[in-house]
Amino acid sequence: MITVFKNGRILDPSQDLDIIGSIILEDGQVTEIGEDVEIGEYDELYDCSGLWITPGLVDLHTHLREPGEERRETIKTGTQAAAAGGFTTICCMPNTSPALDNPAIVDFILDKAASPEAGGIFVQPIGALTKGQLGLELADIAALRQAGVAAVSDEGCPIQDASVMMRAMEFCLQLDLPIMVHCEDVSLTVDGCMNDGPTSAMLGLNGIPRSAEEIMIMRNCVLALNTGCRVHFMRVSTWGGVEMIRQFKYLGAPITCEVSPPHLTLTDEAIGEFNPIYKTTPPLRSEVDIDILMQALADGTIDAIASDHSPYAPFEVEVPFEEAPMGMSTLESTLGVILTHVTHKGILTPLETIHRLSTGPAQILGLEAGTLIPGKTPVAQMTIIDPNLEWTFDAQRTFSQGKNSPFHGWSLTGKAMVTYCGNEVYRDPMLSSERYELALA
């Protein structure tokens, strides 16, 4: 089976490629890529004029909720949502029920993700750092690594005790396994439900100070520098936190970080009349934070954009603000929001955009993804994007069970039209035949 994609704008940051050219896939694997590829016999030919052809997007930070919280999402619906969002590899977080702290759960997730009913993309489990994510005793990280986790994390339940974290880093350094950290000093966030500032004062809600995040970023930067363990900071939200990461990178700490779309586009003022859809962790901050996050994204201090897809069941979010859970459903809006509010505004070039959404995240965890170089991935992972398609995001019409999106009703420009992971796993109904002609041999 030979499939040819021609006349597309090929954006592959792994080979610093930004050309108009063709890609040939043979039996689900890239065999040729370039400006002057000779097209011989083929079974299918697609004309990608006006479209981008990129490595499949890679998400470092997804909550698939299974096992244990299937009312919110399942591996099936979460991977389908990922494919529709242009992702071919996603990393799922360990705060499931039970926590992802033993090899049996890794196997369970990999089996479910590979089943024919699932979305057809790769799921990379992230193991729990401590047993039951209780922050006290390290999980059997060596066994988790053996079972196939790409990193370990305390996501959701950050380790408070510095000595436990230091031991974790010393141990993970020996295993050459990165730690992904959610930074929060919980002694400063008790009862807090939104950013501490003028808006929280006006609404009379308990605030979460930026210090809660920044103190933990500082501690983890210091520990990473001194232990040598690779540490990845998940969805940073404050300008102070980003500046610390910038400084510790300069000092040689082996650290990376990500930002999520809500923290680049929304401030705490969006909460308005106590709308729980805008409740997340870390909380939405201010315009100044957005400005610095955008700058850091552009200069490479921020290595990756991650969805932090956190779906909830409707009954869980239709409650008063203070009782609502923290998190937003984002897999199917991430690319559109970033193209509209970052790329089309000139903050990132198209190639840099794909770097932050694909090659960068793959490199952080050493995943076989984020590249179109022949033979570098087990099967071809590719996303075809219409950068200029104007559409309205409708959270009610998503594959994800989580309809808790702050981007519902937003007008966006740019969308994943076809997602390819060994074979075609998603094709958008809005893809017009004039833009993407199929010619059968």
Ligand SMILES: [Zn+2]
């Ligand atoms: Zn998360």
